[in-house]
Amino acid sequence: MARDYLYFPGCSLKATGVAYEESMQELFRILEMPLRELEDWNCCGATSYMAIDEESAFQLSARNLSLARQNGNSDLMAPCAACYLVLRKTQDYVKKYPRVHRHVAASLESAGLPMMDGVKVRHPLEVLYNDVGLEKLESKVVRRWRGGPVACYYGCQAVRPFTEVDRAHNPIRMDEIMKAVGVPTVDYSLKTKCCGGALTGTIHDVGVRLNYLLLKEAARKGANAIVTLCPLCQFNLDAYQVEIQKESGESFDTPILYFTQVLGWAFGADPRKLGFKRGIAGRKLLKQWFAEHAEVEQYV
Amino acid sequence: MDFGRTMKYQREAEPDWPHQLKQLPGCERLFSCIQCGKCSGTCPLSIYMDYTPRRIINLVREGFRNEALSSKTIWLCASCYACAVHCPQDIHITDVMYMLKREAIQHQMYPKRFPIPVLAREFYDLVRKRGRSSEFWLVLRLAMKSNPLILLGMVRTGFWLIRTGRLSLRSERIRGVHQLRRELATPKEAQ
Amino acid sequence: MFEQNGSVRIGVYICQCGTNIAATVDCRAVAEAAAEFPAVVVSRDYKYMCSDPGQSLIQQDIKEHQLNRVVVASCSPHLHEETFRKAVAVAGLNSFYMQMVNIREHVSWVHANRKAATLKSIDLVRAAVRRVARHRPLERGRVNIHPDVLIVGGGIAGIHAALTLANAGKKVYLVEREATIGGHMAKFDKTFPTLDCAACILTPKMTAVKNHPNITLWTYSDVSRVDGYVGNYKVQVTRRPRYIDEDLCVGCMECIEACVFKQPKFSDEFNLGLGKRKPIYIPFPQAVPPVAVIDPEQCIQFKSGKCKKTCVEACGDRKAINFGQQEETREIEVGTIIMSTGFKTFDPQRIPYYGYGHYPNVYTALEVERLVNASGPTGGEVICRDGRKPKTVGIVHCVGSRDERTNRWCSRVCCMYSLKLAHLVKEHTGAEIFNFYIDIRTPGKGFEEFFQKLLNEGVHFIRGRVAEVTDWALDPSEENKLVIRVEDTLSAFVRRIPVDMVVLSTALEPQEDAQDVRRLFNIGCSTEGFFMERHPKLAPVSTFTDGIFLAGCCQGPRDIPDTVAQAGAAAAEALALIDAGHVEIEPNTAFVNEDECCGCRTCIPMCPYSAITVNEIRRIAMVNPVLCKGCGTCVAACPSGAMQQNLFEDEEIFEEINGVLSYA
Incomplete structure (x- = not known):
């Protein structure tokens, strides 16, 4: 498995989603699958950009894809669902629409960059499922999960058009991976409902209300934690729990984890490197679950 | 109570408009809509919208440009693409929403100090200048330009983010920023 | 250049086809250009060449100008080649001295630029003029028609066609894949819009098939080989072993009673898995033939060879059970074939967000037909898989129809069968019923009246395609229910409706093996996979293969009245061939x-x-x-x-x- 991957962090994994980056790098180190960060990457041109200027969003993505192209034949791995979708949408539209193709080609040329053909954009969840496989993941487990059932939350953009993370309706790969490493999952009917994305910052009440529904249904189904694959989902579900609690009068203190954190934990990674400390909600529970391990205070 | 006229005269419609939109990527199948409402039913935000996504499609198709562009609906769309994977006629509704947002911004057809277009604009400028966005600076500038009071509500969240090391005050800037600007400066083809 | 054919004299005729061609092609210009081509003696355009005056124009010219070749530029030869061949023959010319040019489907209907379309027409006419000069006179051959008919598929279409032909004195072979004839109709409870009991109107016809001296019925059988041509097909039929001798079994069911399995244990296909049966069974009480079948996958005698064989004991002197029965093949000769292979219902597991197979109380419409049926697995009581009697029921229309992601077509019968099931379920349970539809399509006789009846029975009609069926409960009223989320498009807001039972009105699809069957019989399929008729309006029961006809849902979704009408038409087409005694064959061999x-x-x-x-x-x-x-x-x-x-x-x-x- 000496395959290496180019890694496209995107802006979130360098800030609010830093725990995602930390845990993913640790996880891939354990799996002996080295990650190389794409040098001098720029913003992917995500959601808000499309709303101002679609063609510029394609230009931004195109530069990243072109840089990846210059880096050889490695697949480009984008953990953030928004980055992943926009990179793939750009490829799709460049292929489908001659107008977009001409504009992107001309733009890259004037920047002195080669055309971006042939780069495969991947998501870590699907890399683990396809390139590593459930069997191998299962064989790597060294720690027992004591957190009880979790709700696997795929969010929206990772499982929508242009993507190959999983099927769009009732995706199951994260559930299968969790079960393979000994983490029970619940039948979470909201697994692909949107968290509101940037709405929590703009139309705050509406955005927060969506997250309330997600948390409530996960609890109703008996999940002790929610496992995510997108930095924005994690942020929204995590950061607004106090506020949700205040407004709904219902108590929530649910840990919101990245699937990479759970896997890293199961594979015996140094827990300090998995970023559990960076979560806001559910720290009390995490401490309970991990209590049998030494120095829990240091990493939760 | 306000009893305004709800009837529409045909002269108020712009029938050519949807035919232009049909040329844009993702909007080709606009006219295939059978008004089944699957998009609205599957949309997590339709419950807060003034027009459900299905009605927006019909407004666009019938050329009611003002109604479509000044709706709240287009700003509530969180680009989750649920409608796009559900639509039985394979209409890329998310792209239609993007297109409407762009046109509304272009013609200033949104409520004053409405945060979403402000955020989009700030994000756009930041990335143009530096190549990357920084969540901290983005939120700060959004607040200054829309409603500074929202910062108050964010104090607690901000506190926690700083405490957990998730709020980077540094403003990132890529090395190839000039290269990026050259790329972005490439003119579009005329329609 | 033309010495070998003597002096060639060609007439060219450009049809305007009303405005079908003339709107895009300058027909006068084409005619004028053609007049300059070598050997062209006369060249004209006319409004409708296929009309009587159009044809006589050609015939007069042939006489007046001693034409010996004719070129007609008009529509597709599929439509009028025969017309013009006959027309020139009447004037004494060999039919094959006429060449057709398709300037409608190949030019005017597919191009917008008038100038280019006119030039293209001129090129095509020039090609035909040069070609027809080389034609040689040809004569058609004749073949005789064998009077026997093969009918493939014993649903209501096959049954009706078989009886029609047999009553006309023709010998019919009816081949059915299942153990009984009756098809889907045998599973239905009532039929719309009259609410006649399906069994009451179908089973007498099934029995008539069995008793008719002119019908040979082979159930549990497949057509395995087809050779030959119109009038003279050689067909091989494989009869799978049912391990019961059909001639000896009287359908007394004593063997079933006596089976070592005291209780029915295996999923019952006829009841779509809602009920159970034993390894030896008769699909349903009125099955035709009323002969038992043994499933060797389940029967202990086949699995271990050590069964007490209580069934054989029960059968006694009749000795109908034969564990050693082998597959048999039969060779038959027939002149015509009617395909009535039916349809398959859409598998709703392909749409995961409707929860079929995930939530036990989500049913397909066909399953509900069995639930409301007095001879069904619950004796006609509507009881859900979890034991509950539903108080609210949601019926979801268009599942697998009118959807680019599954099937694009409207399945045509779902609106009406959904209304029927709404009525029946309400009658059986008193439940509150919600219909979720996109458009209600009730264009048949008495259909709209039936819809009115349902509206007045207080059944809810909500216009909107259901987005999802979920167990996601938002408040206590939704706990332990299936929640249907849908935009009520007429009220223009999204609604959540908690129900106990969901009925999915699934689409009609081509049979799983339609492609194999089509290759076996050398007939065509349309893109969606239904068998292709020769012409959608004027030859709706013929295929492109002479002597093979279509009846029922194998050609496309349709209801029982339409199926029966089409089966009658297919039988009439077969009769017309048989009674003519022969057909002419094309000489282009x-x-x-x-x-x-x-x-x-x-x-x-x-x-x-x-x-x-x-x-x-x-x-x-x-x-x-x-x-x-x-x-x-x-x-x-x-x-x-x-x-x-x-x-x-x-x-x-x-x-x-x-x-x-x-x-x-």
Whole structure:
């Protein structure tokens, strides 16, 4: 498995989603699958950009894809669902629409960059499922999960058009991976409902209300934690729990984890490197679950 | 109570408009809509919208440009693409929403100090200048330009983010920023 | 240039087809251009060449100008080639001295630029003019029609066609794959809009099939091979073993009673898995033939050889049970074939967000037909899989229909059967019923009236395609329910409706093996996979293969009245052929230039109709003109150029190419 991957962090994994980056790098180190960060990457041109200027969003993505192209034949791995979708949408539209193709080609040329053909954009969840496989993941487990059932939350953009993370309706790969490493999952009917994305910052009440529904249904189904694959989902579900609690009068203190954190934990990674400390909600529970391990205070 | 006229005269419609939109990527199948409402039913935000996504499609198709562009609906769309994977006629509704947002911004057809277009604009400028966005600076500038009071509500969240090391005050800037600007400066083809 | 044919005198006729052609092609200009081509004596355009005056125009010209070739530029030869061939024949010309040019489907309907379309028409006419000069006179052959008929599929379509033909005194073979005839209709409870009991109207016809002296019924059988051609098909039928001798079994069911399995244990296919049966069973009480079947996958005697064989004991002297029964093949000769192979219902697991297979109380409509049926697994009581009697029921229309992601077509019967089930479920349970529809389509006799009846019964009609069926409960009223989320498009807001039971009105699809069957019988399928009729309006029960006709849902979704009407039409088409006694065959067949054939046999495996054999003594290939369909494959494959085809001889084709490429 000496395959290496180019890694496209995107802006979130360098800030609010830093725990995602930390845990993913640790996880891939354990799996002996080295990650190389794409040098001098720029913003992917995500959601808000499309709303101002679609063609510029394609230009931004195109530069990243072109840089990846210059880096050889490695697949480009984008953990953030928004980055992943926009990179793939750009490829799709460049292929489908001659107008977009001409504009992107001309733009890259004037920047002195080669055309971006042939780069495969991947998501870590699907890399683990396809390139590593459930069997191998299962064989790597060294720690027992004591957190009880979790709700696997795929969010929206990772499982929508242009993507190959999983099927769009009732995706199951994260559930299968969790079960393979000994983490029970619940039948979470909201697994692909949107968290509101940037709405929590703009139309705050509406955005927060969506997250309330997600948390409530996960609890109703008996999940002790929610496992995510997108930095924005994690942020929204995590950061607004106090506020949700205040407004709904219902108590929530649910840990919101990245699937990479759970896997890293199961594979015996140094827990300090998995970023559990960076979560806001559910720290009390995490401490309970991990209590049998030494120095829990240091990493939760 | 306000009893305004709800009837529409045909002269108020712009029938050519949807035919232009049909040329844009993702909007080709606009006219295939059978008004089944699957998009609205599957949309997590339709419950807060003034027009459900299905009605927006019909407004666009019938050329009611003002109604479509000044709706709240287009700003509530969180680009989750649920409608796009559900639509039985394979209409890329998310792209239609993007297109409407762009046109509304272009013609200033949104409520004053409405945060979403402000955020989009700030994000756009930041990335143009530096190549990357920084969540901290983005939120700060959004607040200054829309409603500074929202910062108050964010104090607690901000506190926690700083405490957990998730709020980077540094403003990132890529090395190839000039290269990026050259790329972005490439003119579009005329329609 | 034309010496070999004597003096060639060609007439060219350009049809305007009303405005169908004239709107895009300047017909006058085409006619004027054609007048300049060599050997063209007369060239005209006219509003409708196919009309009587149009035809007599050609006939007069033939006499007046001593024409010996005719070119007609109009629509597709599929439509009017026969018309014009007959027209020239009446004027004393050989039919095959007429060549048609398609300037409608190939030009005016597909182009917008008038100038370019006119130039293209001129090129095509020039090609035809040069080609027709090389034509040779040809005569049609004749074949006799064998009077027996094969009907494939014993649903209501096959049953009705079989009885019609048998009553007309023709011998019919009815082949059915299942253990009983009756098809889907046998599973229905009531039929819309009259609410007649399906069994009451169907089973007398099933029994009539069994008792009719002119019908040979083979159930549990498949057609395994079809050879031959119109009038003379040779068909091989494989009869799978049911381990019961059909001639000895009287359907007393004592063997079933006596089976060592005291309780029914295995999923019952006839009840779609909602009930149970034993390894030896009769699909349902009125099955035809009323003969038991043994499932060797489940029967202990087959699995271990150590069963007490209480069934054999019970059968006693009749000795109908035969564990050693083998597959049999039968060879029959028939002149015509009617395909009535039916449809399959859409598998709703392909739409995961409707929860079929995930939530136990989500049903397909066909399953509910069995639930409300008095002879069904619950004796007609509507009880859900979790034991509850539903108080609210949601019926979801268009599941797998009108959807680019599954099937694009409207399945046509779902609106009406959904209304029927709404009525029946309400009658059985008193439940509150919600119908979720996109459009209510009730264009049949008495259908709209039935819809009115339902509206007045207080059934809810919500216009909107259901987005999802979920167990996501938002408040206590939704706990332990299935929640239907849908936009009520007429009220223009999203609604959540908690129900106990969901009924999915699934689409009608082509049979799983429709493609294999179509290849077996050498007929066509439309893109969606239903068998293709020869013409959607004017030959709706014929196929492109002469002597094979279509009836029922194998051609597309339709209801029972339409199916029966079509089955009658297919029977009439077969009768027309049989009573004519013979058909003419096209002369555009392949032939061998014996001097050039070296007997290399390249052509033999290429022929899809097995029409070529080799004369071993003379070592040359020979074509049977009755079997040859004129596809031309052998002509292209022949390395020595010995294989030629009437109407497509090399010089005819080269002249055509030269014509189309030599721009004016």
